[in-house]
Amino acid sequence: MADHRPKVLIIGAGFGGLECARALKNAPVAVTVLDRHNHHTFQPLLYQVATAAISPADIAWPVRSILRRQENAEVLMCSIKSIDTKARIVHASRHDLPYDYLVLATGVTHSYFGHDEWQEAAPGLKSLTDATKIRSRVLISFERAETAETDADRKRLLTFIVVGGGPTGVEMAGAIAEIARHALRYDFRHIDPSSARILLIEGGPRILPTFPEDLSAYAQRALEKMGVEVMTSSMVTDVRRDGVSLGDKKIESEAIIWAAGVVAGPAANWIDAAHDRAGRIKVGKDLSVPGHLEIFAVGDIAALDPPVPGIAPAAKQMGKYVGRLIAARVEGRPFDKPFRYRHAGDLATIGRKAAVVNLPYLKLKGFIGWLFWSLAHIYFLIGVRNRLMVALTWLWSYFTYQRGARLITRDEPRN
Amino acid sequence: MADHRPKVLIIGAGFGGLECARALKNAPVAVTVLDRHNHHTFQPLLYQVATAAISPADIAWPVRSILRRQENAEVLMCSIKSIDTKARIVHASRHDLPYDYLVLATGVTHSYFGHDEWQEAAPGLKSLTDATKIRSRVLISFERAETAETDADRKRLLTFIVVGGGPTGVEMAGAIAEIARHALRYDFRHIDPSSARILLIEGGPRILPTFPEDLSAYAQRALEKMGVEVMTSSMVTDVRRDGVSLGDKKIESEAIIWAAGVVAGPAANWIDAAHDRAGRIKVGKDLSVPGHLEIFAVGDIAALDPPVPGIAPAAKQMGKYVGRLIAARVEGRPFDKPFRYRHAGDLATIGRKAAVVNLPYLKLKGFIGWLFWSLAHIYFLIGVRNRLMVALTWLWSYFTYQRGARLITRDEPRN
Numbered sequence: 001m002a003d004h005r006p007k008v009l010i011i012g013a014g015f016g017g018l019e020c021a022r023a024l025k026n027a028p029v030a031v032t033v034l035d036r037h038n039h040h041t042f043q044p045l046l047y048q049v050a051t052a053a054i055s056p057a058d059i060a061w062p063v064r065s066i067l068r069r070q071e072n073a074e075v076l077m078c079s080i081k082s083i084d085t086k087a088r089i090v091h092a093s094r095h096d097l098p099y100d101y102l103v104l105a106t107g108v109t110h111s112y113f114g115h116d117e118w119q120e121a122a123p124g125l126k127s128l129t130d131a132t133k134i135r136s137r138v139l140i141s142f143e144r145a146e147t148a149e150t151d152a153d154r155k156r157l158l159t160f161i162v163v164g165g166g167p168t169g170v171e172m173a174g175a176i177a178e179i180a181r182h183a184l185r186y187d188f189r190h191i192d193p194s195s196a197r198i199l200l201i202e203g204g205p206r207i208l209p210t211f212p213e214d215l216s217a218y219a220q221r222a223l224e225k226m227g228v229e230v231m232t233s234s235m236v237t238d239v240r241r242d243g244v245s246l247g248d249k250k251i252e253s254e255a256i257i258w259a260a261g262v263v264a265g266p267a268a269n270w271i272d273a274a275h276d277r278a279g280r281i282k283v284g285k286d287l288s289v290p291g292h293l294e295i296f297a298v299g300d301i302a303a304l305d306p307p308v309p310g311i312a313p314a315a316k317q318m319g320k321y322v323g324r325l326i327a328a329r330v331e332g333r334p335f336d337k338p339f340r341y342r343h344a345g346d347l348a349t350i351g352r353k354a355a356v357v358n359l360p361y362l363k364l365k366g367f368i369g370w371l372f373w374s375l376a377h378i379y380f381l382i383g384v385r386n387r388l389m390v391a392l393t394w395l396w397s398y399f400t401y402q403r404g405a406r407l408i409t410r411d412e413p414r415n
Numbered sequence: 416m417a418d419h420r421p422k423v424l425i426i427g428a429g430f431g432g433l434e435c436a437r438a439l440k441n442a443p444v445a446v447t448v449l450d451r452h453n454h455h456t457f458q459p460l461l462y463q464v465a466t467a468a469i470s471p472a473d474i475a476w477p478v479r480s481i482l483r484r485q486e487n488a489e490v491l492m493c494s495i496k497s498i499d500t501k502a503r504i505v506h507a508s509r510h511d512l513p514y515d516y517l518v519l520a521t522g523v524t525h526s527y528f529g530h531d532e533w534q535e536a537a538p539g540l541k542s543l544t545d546a547t548k549i550r551s552r553v554l555i556s557f558e559r560a561e562t563a564e565t566d567a568d569r570k571r572l573l574t575f576i577v578v579g580g581g582p583t584g585v586e587m588a589g590a591i592a593e594i595a596r597h598a599l600r601y602d603f604r605h606i607d608p609s610s611a612r613i614l615l616i617e618g619g620p621r622i623l624p625t626f627p628e629d630l631s632a633y634a635q636r637a638l639e640k641m642g643v644e645v646m647t648s649s650m651v652t653d654v655r656r657d658g659v660s661l662g663d664k665k666i667e668s669e670a671i672i673w674a675a676g677v678v679a680g681p682a683a684n685w686i687d688a689a690h691d692r693a694g695r696i697k698v699g700k701d702l703s704v705p706g707h708l709e710i711f712a713v714g715d716i717a718a719l720d721p722p723v724p725g726i727a728p729a730a731k732q733m734g735k736y737v738g739r740l741i742a743a744r745v746e747g748r749p750f751d752k753p754f755r756y757r758h759a760g761d762l763a764t765i766g767r768k769a770a771v772v773n774l775p776y777l778k779l780k781g782f783i784g785w786l787f788w789s790l791a792h793i794y795f796l797i798g799v800r801n802r803l804m805v806a807l808t809w810l811w812s813y814f815t816y817q818r819g820a821r822l823i824t825r826d827e828p829r830n
Contacts, residue, residue, distance in 0.1 A: 064602035
């Protein structure tokens, strides 16, 4: 029996793609969500996997499981080869998939500003694989420092560099400081982990540039109190496996983490669309791609005018908007209001009990900020089990300073 | 200030090695535990990581953290190049480590009975890396079956083969059956996961050969009730990436798991010691290596006469014995009782609520057996946090049939 429902293909099972699928729940369409991975990743907490606080399974959930009760949706794990926008067919790794509506929600990855060769030395943080790789680098640095034969080696191995002072960079630097000062404190015999040097390097004049100045200043003070050296107005000019350069200045380190910039994947090229310098697809007021009423871009891959921040709530709002638009169009209902982004606020946490929260009518910092941040993140985690596990893990590490997931499981060279 | 305490090197942070280190806690010695990994793995529950029930961090714990309060012990993450038994030096990846006492506790790995080429097609289950690899294979088979284009492909992709009917094989087969029958039940649109064929292939006349016959028979009935086909007296004669052969009979599958035999690592060769066919080092009544009063082998790597089963309690008993012996010798106390193994019993679980338990004065099966099995494993898990997390995860999946850790995180080819 042929399926005559209009076909909606959604590429990417991040916040935008999933929210779009959900908004189509009651529409007379056949939804297919495509993703390279079998799981949705809760990216706001990836840094906690990278810093050994929680396990990958606590912040990731199988896409199939999320959509199991939505009968008009199916899930396909595949990669995209090309898209034929004339014939309206997506050529995926093993299948050719026709569509009536196409939603691009492929997100962004790290940008090395034209220096892709830096990637090997300074991994970014966008996937679970990235997170476990960074975790291994950080933990192996301590392991190797324990047996270092010269002071220079030991110093290099106990230097940790985070490039980029946005929320991810701030969270990473704070978490590494906690590992060094608390979690590993009694584990070694020949080094003192709390003597580790943790650098947060930001090119602009202040960290957390999207926050008000007083919260930026508070975050910097909080980090410094934890022992993080914050370097602002400092441009990284070279990155190697054994350190970074800031102009003439060289800093040796074997654990460098990149949190400095993002770039869109190849989605704009798939459909030959106009894009900005970061590869984001320029979209109209209804998030459709100019010249293609049936193709939409949502989340970080979409370039709006005025711009919208690259955060989960923005991606969700876009996904929901496009889902509703497609549902209306399929059902022949009018739907002509443009997409309007409502900014709910910014959050960033700095270690175990400090955070900065900037909502329209509410600014919080310190412990109360941290509580708010924790509750917000637990609330948005998908699935009862994940919420419970993350809450318990946080409680546990709050009271004990322990980090449960301190496993080196990647096959990194270590000899 | 030079350290004049006798140096005890323990190679391997499994059950035997760690128990030996602990038994030396109050002895006037300097203990160093060497391991390739930074974590101790609770191997009895590895199959639960492989079958997506729990996360790697729930059953592994950093070795440093386990020994952090034992002041006379340190931990080194390294691999072994060679051992000079005359000069009493272990040549490790970056260091030369002199010893006064050497304890080999390196365990065993899977044996393919001379067919090492089978390893790629049929991974075994001895490490966290193995476990995540098997998990990916199993889950990817379902993913690919969902989009298979022919019935033959679909049938092959929905066939799961476990080779070896010992406790690990029984536990794996039971867990895969539960995934197919329950956890994935509503996740797919084009296949019915519960139609998956799960085969448990055993060369001998019955599964669980170390258990009494009635418990073997019960386990087989329980597995069959869950939909596992149990094939006894069946020898696998070939293993390929797309299936196995049993003599003339071929069975197609892309998810084959090896649980059929074990072989010791190269430890016997390091010290040029007499060993049995599986590479286990022949030891004397005091677990020392003949000709070397200062070298001991404990756990699975030791070949005793009469033989001792390759299970965690046996390794722990040996580790403790050798630790006490070394402590006595260093302190000049007499210690001449030989090692005596006390068999506490055998446990194996078959899915969500059946297990077989065979203790000297107690045989259990069914739900009561499962409760006993659960409590015993939670009791022996290292660390309060791990016990709590595993207990909660089991409770959760007991009531919901869900499996939280269904992530495909290995970079396996899938197209």
